[in-house]
Structure formats: C-alpha cells, structure tokens
Amino acid sequence: MATFETDVVQDIRFARSADGVGIAYAVHGAGPPLLIDACWLSHLQFDWQSPVWRHFLEGMGRVATVIRYDERGHGLSDRNVTDHGLEARVADLEAVADDAGFERFALMAMAQGGPVAIEYAVRHPERLTRLMFYGSYAGAHAAATQQELEMYAAFEALIRVGWARPGSEFRRVFSSMMIPDGTEEQMRWLDDLQQMACDTETAVISRAQRQIIDASARLPEIDVPTLVLHSRGDRMNGFSHARDLASHIRGARLVALESSNHIVLEDEPAWPVLLREVTDFIEADRVVPPPATVGDDITTILSPRELDILRLAAEGYDNEAIAAVLVLSIRTVERHLQNAYAKLGLQGRTARTAAVARLLSRA
Structure with missing residues (x-):
C-alpha cells in the first residue's frame, strides 16, 4: 500500500502481460469498478501530487472503484520495451482486467487508449457494463488533415531533440497543447511528467507505433452503452475524432465539453460537467439486476x-x-x-x- 501527500490510499499491484512484460496498476476509491485504459503520460505515484491530474483521480474515486495502469514502458511498468503494437497493448489491458478480479466493469479510454479499448470491447463484450471515451479516438490518423499530419511529424522531431534536455522548452510545446489554459505551475508539472513517464527512445517508438493503429472498422461491432466525452477545443486530439466515434458506435452519446484543454482542469466549468456525466452514466452499475426468469421480457x-x-x-x-x-x-x-x-x-x-x-x- 502507498500513501501520498493527498492522503489518498491506493493499492499498487503488478500484472504480467502475455509477452511477460510487467504492467503496474493501482486501485483506489469506492463504488462500481471503472477501469481506465492507459494514458501515455502517466505515473501511478507522481500523478497524485499533480495539479493537473489530482482532481480527476479524486473525483473518479468518489464515484467508482478506479483501476488504472501505466502503459508498458511507462511509469512503474516495465521499461525498455520495444513492442507497443495493438496486440501487445490489448494483452496488457486483458492482463490488468483479469488480475484486478472484477467479473464485469466499466471501461474508460483516455487519449491514445481508444483503439485498445475498442478492440477489447469487441473481443470481450461480456466483461463490459459500459464504455467511455475521454479525449480519445479510433485512430490517430483517421480523417486527419494535411496540417495535422505535418504536426505529427514535427512532434516526433521535437521528442528526439528535446525530451531528455534539462530545460523544458521543447517539452513545453506538448504541455501548452494539452492544457493551453493551464497555469504556469500546471505547465511545469506536465513538463516534468513527460520525463518521469518515459525516456526519449520509448516516447519515440511508442508514439510511432500508436500512430499507425486504426480501429475504426471495429466501431460498428461495439454493443455496450457508450459515452463519448471530448473538449470542443482540444488541440491534441481534434473534436472530429469524437464525432467519428459517436457516429459509428450504435447508440453512443456525445457530450461536448466547453474547454480548450485536452485534460479538463479543476477550476474550469467543464470539469463538474464531465464528473456529473460519468457519475450518471455508471449509476446503473451500482444496482445488480436479479437473474432472468422464464417470464421476463x-x-x-x-x-x-x-x-x-x-x-x-x-x-x-x-x-x-x-x-x-x-x-x-x-x-x-x-x-x-x-x-x-x-x-x-x-x-x-x-x-x-x-x-x-x-x-x-x-x-
């Protein structure tokens, strides 16, 4: 068990993926289980001290039993990993879900976790009660504009040149795109988190492999209640990704958050909206339905x-x-x-x- 400055207690565990990579995951909060698909900028310990992530973790923990994990090669998970392909990442999610021990749970895909969650939902519909996407996509390049493709190439160059530098001027480019309305303190935390989450080589390799994954063709196969949450002014993953998800998943509901931040911050009006939407969406999971009988419709x-x-x-x-x-x-x-x-x-x-x-x- 580990206690952090926020007095929140989380249980840190390790699951073994199909290829032997150790995946660190943590459990905190109370309520129906909610598994959060990995966000590449994460560190199970460091996040609790962050003025960018702390309110999100505390808010989710008030309404659910939260299971979250560090992606392979990142945070507390095994480092020096070269395979960041879809199959490996789906296996990581499967390993965490199985090790956590919840028979059924809600799944939230954050950022680049979208394709992994989509594939998991299609392969294991019996495990999911519902599915959420937060600032995510089916494929990073799905319907990308020429300007966006050029931006992706520029990002790779920035990572190679500036990720490991002592100064944060290169990493600040990513921080300012993720939270353009953030304070200087919040920007600095994201600057530092980038280095803490992974090394330069992992940042380059994992990002390159994520860019070629596209699960768009699987969207019509998803058959669980689905909620899509996305900031209208998101500069990292454009709002068009949210429309694409919601329009191709049967019955999905789209909630446009009035924010320019990829990570909705605590002091902006969009945060209570996001928390309320998640709370209402998983409310049905608090009630266990009785077994079906012959007379049931x-x-x-x-x-x-x-x-x-x-x-x-x-x-x-x-x-x-x-x-x-x-x-x-x-x-x-x-x-x-x-x-x-x-x-x-x-x-x-x-x-x-x-x-x-x-x-x-x-x-």
Whole structure:
C-alpha cells in the first residue's frame, strides 16, 4: 500500500502481460469498478501530487472503484520495451482486467487508449457494463488533415531533440497543447511528467507505433452503452475524432465539453460537467439486476445487438451467415450468443434452441 501527500490510499499491484512484460496498476476509491485504459503520460505515484491530474483521480474515486495502469514502458511498468503494437497493448489491458478480479466493469479510454479499448470491447463484450471515451479516438490518423499530419511529424522531431534536455522548452510545446489554459505551475508539472513517464527512445517508438493503429472498422461491432466525452477545443486530439466515434458506435452519446484543454482542469466549468456525466452514466452499475426468469421480457434483458443476432438465428441462419449479414466476425457472433445465453440462464447444447424459443414466444 502507498500513501501520498493527498492522503489518498491506493493499492499498487503488478500484472504480467502475455509477452511477460510487467504492467503496474493501482486501485483506489469506492463504488462500481471503472477501469481506465492507459494514458501515455502517466505515473501511478507522481500523478497524485499533480495539479493537473489530482482532481480527476479524486473525483473518479468518489464515484467508482478506479483501476488504472501505466502503459508498458511507462511509469512503474516495465521499461525498455520495444513492442507497443495493438496486440501487445490489448494483452496488457486483458492482463490488468483479469488480475484486478472484477467479473464485469466499466471501461474508460483516455487519449491514445481508444483503439485498445475498442478492440477489447469487441473481443470481450461480456466483461463490459459500459464504455467511455475521454479525449480519445479510433485512430490517430483517421480523417486527419494535411496540417495535422505535418504536426505529427514535427512532434516526433521535437521528442528526439528535446525530451531528455534539462530545460523544458521543447517539452513545453506538448504541455501548452494539452492544457493551453493551464497555469504556469500546471505547465511545469506536465513538463516534468513527460520525463518521469518515459525516456526519449520509448516516447519515440511508442508514439510511432500508436500512430499507425486504426480501429475504426471495429466501431460498428461495439454493443455496450457508450459515452463519448471530448473538449470542443482540444488541440491534441481534434473534436472530429469524437464525432467519428459517436457516429459509428450504435447508440453512443456525445457530450461536448466547453474547454480548450485536452485534460479538463479543476477550476474550469467543464470539469463538474464531465464528473456529473460519468457519475450518471455508471449509476446503473451500482444496482445488480436479479437473474432472468422464464417470464421476463427478453427484449429488456438482451442488448440490441444480441437481439439482432438471435432474430437471425430464429430465421435459421448459422453463425457464419449471421456474421455476413451483420458485418461481424464469426468470433464476435459467438461471443454475443454466449453472453445472451448467460443473461437468460441457459447453458449446454440446447441453449440456442431455448433462447430462440424464448424470443419466438414473445412474437
């Protein structure tokens, strides 16, 4: 256990990813579980002392049991890592989720964590109660303008030249883009956090590998309640990314935060809005629904995607045909069916027949 200057206690643990990399994660707060997908500028200990992050951690901890982790190569996680590809990062998230021990949880993707969370949501829909994106994207280059592409190239050069320098003038470029309305004290903390989070080589390699990941094609496969939170004037990840997420995820709701900061700060009006939206969104997770019974309305138990799949199954379609009609992978169809069977209390070889019968009995 570790106690910090804010008198907040967090439990720091380590999970082992599929390739053996140790991923540091921490648990604090009380309430329904909320797993926060890694933000590249993080340090599980240093963040608690930060005038940029402290209010966010304390606010989330008042409404949820927060599980957050340092990305591979960053913070307290294993350093000197060269693989920052999508599969490795999804495996990190899987390792943390499994090690934390919560059967189901809400997932929040921050910044570059979007593609990882999207892939996890598609692969493991049965684990998620709901999904949130905060200042995030499906792909860094998705719908990027020429000006943005040129900016990405300039950023890499800045990292190579100035990341390790004692002075913060090069790192200040990133700080001023993330929190343009921040105070000098807040800017200095972000300047320092960049060096504390990772070394120059990791910053360059991880960023280059993140830039080529695009999970946009997976968005239509997501079938959990989804909330997209994004600052309208975000200079790091433009607001167009939020529109892209919300318009391609079925039923997603978009909340535009009136801020120019990538990280919404404590003293701006957008912060209580963000906290209220998250609080209201996860409120349903505080209530554990009773097991389904034969008399329950199946349409109130299953998600829209599960119902779509079950209706096609009722028409005689096999899993391969269902996947083709709904433009899903066969694996995703199988996972949705298994999730539906679990909700209906069905198992074994007769589960599909029994689920279809439940659906048809309502017709």
